[in-house]
Amino acid sequence: MRNWNYNITDMIFPMLYLCMIPNAIASNTTCSDLVYMKIKYNATLIYGYSGFSSSIASVRKCLELCRDDVLCKSVGIDTSKMDCYLYDGRVYAGLPGTVNTDMIYYWQLEVECPVHLGNSEDSTSKIYIECPVHLGNSEDPTSNKYTECPIHRGYSQDPISKICSKFYSDIVNWTHAQEICEMDGGHLFVADTTEKIAILRAQYLIGATDILQEDDWNWLNGVPVDENLFASTQPSNTRDDEHCLAKYRSGLNDVPCHAGFKFICEVPTNIAFNQ
Numbered sequence: 001m002r003n004w005n006y007n008i009t010d011m012i013f014p015m016l017y018l019c020m021i022p023n024a025i026a027s028n029t030t031c032s033d034l035v036y037m038k039i040k041y042n043a044t045l046i047y048g049y050s051g052f053s054s055s056i057a058s059v060r061k062c063l064e065l066c067r068d069d070v071l072c073k074s075v076g077i078d079t080s081k082m083d084c085y086l087y088d089g090r091v092y093a094g095l096p097g098t099v100n101t102d103m104i105y106y107w108q109l110e111v112e113c114p115v116h117l118g119n120s121e122d123s124t125s126k127i128y129i130e131c132p133v134h135l136g137n138s139e140d141p142t143s144n145k146y147t148e149c150p151i152h153r154g155y156s157q158d159p160i161s162k163i164c165s166k167f168y169s170d171i172v173n174w175t176h177a178q179e180i181c182e183m184d185g186g187h188l189f190v191a192d193t194t195e196k197i198a199i200l201r202a203q204y205l206i207g208a209t210d211i212l213q214e215d216d217w218n219w220l221n222g223v224p225v226d227e228n229l230f231a232s233t234q235p236s237n238t239r240d241d242e243h244c245l246a247k248y249r250s251g252l253n254d255v256p257c258h259a260g261f262k263f264i265c266e267v268p269t270n271i272a273f274n275q
Contacts, residue, residue, distance in 0.1 A: 040221025092220030
């Protein structure tokens with residue numbers, strides 16, 4: 001069941017910027033921002049957190065704990081107790097958890113240059129001088145450049161919207177597709193805007209599910225799926241077994257989560273969010 005009853009915390013912090021000072025003590029050290037985007041999901045305390053701190057002083061304090069954890073990609077905060085939960089990947093609507101409508105969640109966006117990991121940035125081209133191979137990324141053998149959108153992994157960045165995506169031709173089920181996207185630093189494609197809907201192709205899995213509540217379709221960031229996007233007679237939930245989403249020529253279609261399809265991944269980036 002959807003829960004869109006936000007408290008004052010939701011209104012104040014749709015995005016938070018944290019100043020990063022890597023390995024610094026001196027006050028004149030150059031600082032760079034990390035950006036955290038609040039997602040529209042607050043129905044459960046999601047399982048699988050990698051770190052926990054109770055009774056934190058503020059939302060910002062929880063994000064600072066995530067910033068200082070090299071693997072952290074998202075945080076959950078129980079606003080009733082101000083408990084902080086750290087997650088190694090980006091959490092999303094549809095993951096198992098315990099009902100708790102006091103939760104709020106933030107995703108860490110991929111910044112233009114990960115200076116907090118020791119990388120440097122060319123001031124003109126805004127490209128990474130050093131590819132973060134320690135994170136499992138590979139380097140383009142020709143240009144040796146790594147941009148905000150991981151083009152060396154086959155991703156492309158839309159020249160107008162700056163949306164960073166990749167179309168995979170591998171035939172896998174929804175869960176496996178999401179795992180592959182997560183290994184790329186992203187998630188299954190979330191088509192929650194007009195610009196992103198225009199990018200979709202037919203017969204590809206995308207990032208939405210109603211697995212927690214039948215016919216309550218939400219994108220992975222918690223935004224409800226527009227029912228007008230579904231094809232005629234869809235969603236149908238044939239055999240009570242269709243809880244994942246794919247794009248068909250005629251519109252969106254619910255499909256079995258175990259069925260094999262091609263899929264679209266998206267890496268959420270600061271530049272795309274601020275367009």
